[in-house]
Amino acid sequence: MPRIRETDIPYHSELPTGPLNALTDIPGIAVGHATLIAGEGEWTGDGPYRTGVTVILPHTDNLYAEKVPAAVHAINGYGKAAGFEQIREIGTIETPIALTATLNVPRVADALITLAIEANPYIGLGFKDERRGYPTVNPVVGEISDGYLSDIQSRPIGLKEVRAAVENARGGPMEEGSIGGGTGASCFGWKGGIGTASRRLPQRAGGFTVGALVQTNYGRPEQLVIAGVPIGRHLRPPNYRPRREGGSVMIVLATDAPLESRQLERLCRRATFGLARSGSICHGVSGDFVIAFSTAYRVLDQPAELITTRPAFYLQPVMDLFSLAVIEAVEEAIYNSMLMATTTIGRDGHTRHALPVDEVVRLMQQYGRTGRD
Amino acid sequence: MPRIRETDIPYHSELPTGPLNALTDIPGIAVGHATLIAGEGEWTGDGPYRTGVTVILPHTDNLYAEKVPAAVHAINGYGKAAGFEQIREIGTIETPIALTATLNVPRVADALITLAIEANPYIGLGFKDERRGYPTVNPVVGEISDGYLSDIQSRPIGLKEVRAAVENARGGPMEEGSIGGGTGASCFGWKGGIGTASRRLPQRAGGFTVGALVQTNYGRPEQLVIAGVPIGRHLRPPNYRPRREGGSVMIVLATDAPLESRQLERLCRRATFGLARSGSICHGVSGDFVIAFSTAYRVLDQPAELITTRPAFYLQPVMDLFSLAVIEAVEEAIYNSMLMATTTIGRDGHTRHALPVDEVVRLMQQYGRTGRD
């Protein structure tokens, strides 16, 4: 279970990574997981489960009180993500971002509401001060369908799991692969999961960092492309049988550059190019969504003053570099999500195999990729 | 509790209504409510409750198997409506539309998933036939904040209530006012709730019907306008004190005209003009959303053939008439939602008074409205 840069797969990137090559290279961000692996064999109506939830905290202070600028984008809107309408209108995120299984979205959203109320007991009860605060909360949840491996109908992820994920969220090195919201994920017919990567902008673009975290659950084996090499044309999972099911990919972007919501929305749209590099054809039943936020400033729920000064960034002159950072980070995060995932046997004996690194390396060599480019 | 046309408030409309002057004038649509009124006095953390859920069924067959063309629009996206991303991508609705309280959205969405699985047990388990069906379901939920009257934090509306609302859904004359999702609603400082109205298009526009159902929970007393008369400048609720809280209005439109999703989306955007006629200023904390669907044809989950012929409608030559129908139906539905609502005492003694019809009539007369225009 190596990350792509730890394998012999030659992987070229134009921009350098951050120290961890992870979303958590951006100071203040914490990521946590709750993983539910339970039961074996036939579907019972209460398992077997190969599922979970991953949470991303833009910071570990009170997010409701100190929101972060944010944006969303639907690459393919065939999905059930929660909380997007308000982000489009207001441009902020005020809860952790949770990634889970499709049918579990409402229960996870409900759990985020409970946690927000615990931290902000006035939610729903209102204020005296007319100018301040809004006693309502907008949970943000993304999803992929893990129904091939897990009993998705039973929706087992609730408050307990979400609370655990939030409580164990931390910065620093991140776990990847078959964990949290990626536990039951399938990608290109192989095991998918959670992956991450980051890019450092050069000083002439401010020296900022862009990070990506993905939850990968899309594509068919024949479509898989790694670093331009059509791996999927040559390598198929054992006993693979094509099968219709809901796919999806969730992409979370973050930066410490002081971007406003509209600028973040531009980054979201560029993530599509990173997804495409992996061979995705944006298949029809896949909810492919992007969420981006900045940690550079906070939008207070109850500002003392209406007018403030904040850092602003001329993005347009260096938009190419930010585009490149987004695209490369998304692409590499996808590869990491697959390479770090482990073979998983789920409900009804359904199996998703880990992508065999040795086979990939061998194919890369056939394609002239014989060492770091 | 009369509807506006049953009062002495002169109300002019350019287009005629349907026989019931209700969303249910469109054949096949069923509307149901579950109302929760429980407890009195101080907020306990488990009540008092003045809340509920209203469901709109485009038809009473299996909605998942036979979806309807649909569209959505955010007038003001500061809200937590569920299911909009997929409607934007695919242009169909596949569950009942539920209207409830803000923080209750996830639990109601979760209940809709349960009901969809009960009717379609393969959801989440997948298909053998590659070309058919997608084992996932997209619940559609709208919301208003009833937190002034009800313990919104506790989220008491769940599967039991949603099931009851769906089971009692029917066509024919509709209940309005303080019922279902409108039980705890406040509108212009008065009691709001559920309202409906319809308009019949002339034969030269196909003779179709456009219906509106609204869940009204927005505005301050001073802004209320009825039929152009600034009622709110003269009439205030007893003991009214301005107070910051989450508002919202949900507008559901339906028609039997064979419109496609894009055309329905145009209707959605025209609803704004009906909302404006009531004096709304689209206040900042209000999630104002529109959902529209057509009953004229169905989009099968598992079509036997990919190519079909279906009725199509040249909307553009008669767009003015459809605009007018939408605007008038929305405006009148709003008035009905208030006039049919009853004075409600909720948590902590909070009270929303029913709009006093006699006072409104008296003010209308001062403004020269002395009989049907």
Add this chain to the structure above:
Amino acid sequence: MPRIRETDIPYHSELPTGPLNALTDIPGIAVGHATLIAGEGEWTGDGPYRTGVTVILPHTDNLYAEKVPAAVHAINGYGKAAGFEQIREIGTIETPIALTATLNVPRVADALITLAIEANPYIGLGFKDERRGYPTVNPVVGEISDGYLSDIQSRPIGLKEVRAAVENARGGPMEEGSIGGGTGASCFGWKGGIGTASRRLPQRAGGFTVGALVQTNYGRPEQLVIAGVPIGRHLRPPNYRPRREGGSVMIVLATDAPLESRQLERLCRRATFGLARSGSICHGVSGDFVIAFSTAYRVLDQPAELITTRPAFYLQPVMDLFSLAVIEAVEEAIYNSMLMATTTIGRDGHTRHALPVDEVVRLMQQYGRTGRD
């Protein structure tokens, strides 16, 4: 030709106006017109003309070098406005905003390009410095169809007229009515044109100003509403015959509040409520667009530094007040556009009468509006 506040029409507004009650209450904005009135009688294929162009300059420095934050919104996209794609992507305006006749949009856009090149000779030729500037320019043009009164096919407005409008643009009191881009406008079957109004926010909302300028060319006589009174039900233009033709309304909003593009876009969407107050039903063939900009800061084409600090504004806590300011300013600007317009006889003897103020006052009195509310 009085403005509404100079007539005996009682007009109530909740917010105070700026000193001029005009877009030009916002310091730095300049407005200019070129009016073309030529020929009489039958359409010749070269006239008669009742047309022109109005330009709004966010400031009178080099707009290309110092852009302003901006946003656009389509209330009804049935129109030919130019320049909107780039505003949506980049959030800035870099030329004057020109308002003209539908078929004349390309020639006016072409003229704006010529003027931009004159002031910035490097446009199209490129830069050496990689990080700076983009040698292309995005002209912004809105339009209404003045084809009922003017020979719109011949497209007589070109560089000469646009240059004249820009050169005579100034701040201070503004001309309104049948001038510039409003010369040939029809509104509710009466003479329409250019109108303006402004609102001053209270100190608790920063004391900023919101201004509106409109170019009105929509609606049928029976729909006209003034201050809630259904004037159109009682008052028709002499010899009016319903007739199908392209309508449209262009709404330009400005503020000195330091709003970013996304916040300005929210203002744009609220303009719909002001338009609705005038009786508009958003008729099908009408291109109804909104453009908003802020004068509070500038976005440099060639910034010396990528990171800057700039004023930022917590709009959400006072969004209601900004909404109200936008809605009221748009509504009043519409009335001014009609009241300030003069009876115009155009091509083929087509006539648009000025709205008769005395008749309106008389009708207002019938509706109990007997003096300032």
Add this chain to the structure above:
Amino acid sequence: MPRIRETDIPYHSELPTGPLNALTDIPGIAVGHATLIAGEGEWTGDGPYRTGVTVILPHTDNLYAEKVPAAVHAINGYGKAAGFEQIREIGTIETPIALTATLNVPRVADALITLAIEANPYIGLGFKDERRGYPTVNPVVGEISDGYLSDIQSRPIGLKEVRAAVENARGGPMEEGSIGGGTGASCFGWKGGIGTASRRLPQRAGGFTVGALVQTNYGRPEQLVIAGVPIGRHLRPPNYRPRREGGSVMIVLATDAPLESRQLERLCRRATFGLARSGSICHGVSGDFVIAFSTAYRVLDQPAELITTRPAFYLQPVMDLFSLAVIEAVEEAIYNSMLMATTTIGRDGHTRHALPVDEVVRLMQQYGRTGRD
């Protein structure tokens, strides 16, 4: 100047092409060009010119009278495309689609208006029949900046050139490369231009055809990817010096499948994945737009009846195949646009070299691409 399938570059596609592998595989579509090559040496303010216009006619009948269903999408909105607002609202195209140089958009749009009036003399003059027709026309123009090679400031393309392009438009085999709107295009630092390709859907997806036509003018040499091979890492144009200038790519999609506007819009968004395959990073100054239309039915300007029946297509069950067709056609069209282009020396001695096929083949071999995959 071979197309990619005529070279020794191994190019793999999953779906078969149409007989011509061109947009014109869809019956009824006609494509025409006007090319302006004039002058040499230094920029004079009137040349040298390496520019032109390409027009795509969805059919060769009266497009204004018989519109086609259509959609648009901005991959990167930093561009000046004309006519998009109305396509978004109404979902139809009613003029030829013209592709030209950035600053020339208004003059080309103006020429399209002239041609529409010639064919429909009532445009701008109006109708008697209330229910029919709208006397206004919406020209659709896309653009790329050819300012590196051509005197873009002088905007030499007008009515004469547009008329010539329309008159010489025809179906059948298409010219590609340095022609029409692609005459002065640069792509990845090499010569770009016009390219095309098509894909045939299998019978289980209806047997329809999807075609793409591109006008390519984006990217830097180091980013060029062909069929997954990072050509740009190894191959640079002679004397290449990085230089800031406006890029852009226009993508036109067409199909004979009976898709409605919303479904076409979904195809537009998938084009992004084809663009990404070529190595594009969606660079910041590039206006990257997609326009799609269907030839399967027509939307009459003056329909005899409002209700009709028309073919409809269940796209969703075979969306993957349409996605793949779009992506592959766009990718191959891009390669064709470069391979068919010829080395061009433009203003001030600026030179864009044709991509050297032999070098590309050699590099492909180094990357294990030794024959048709």
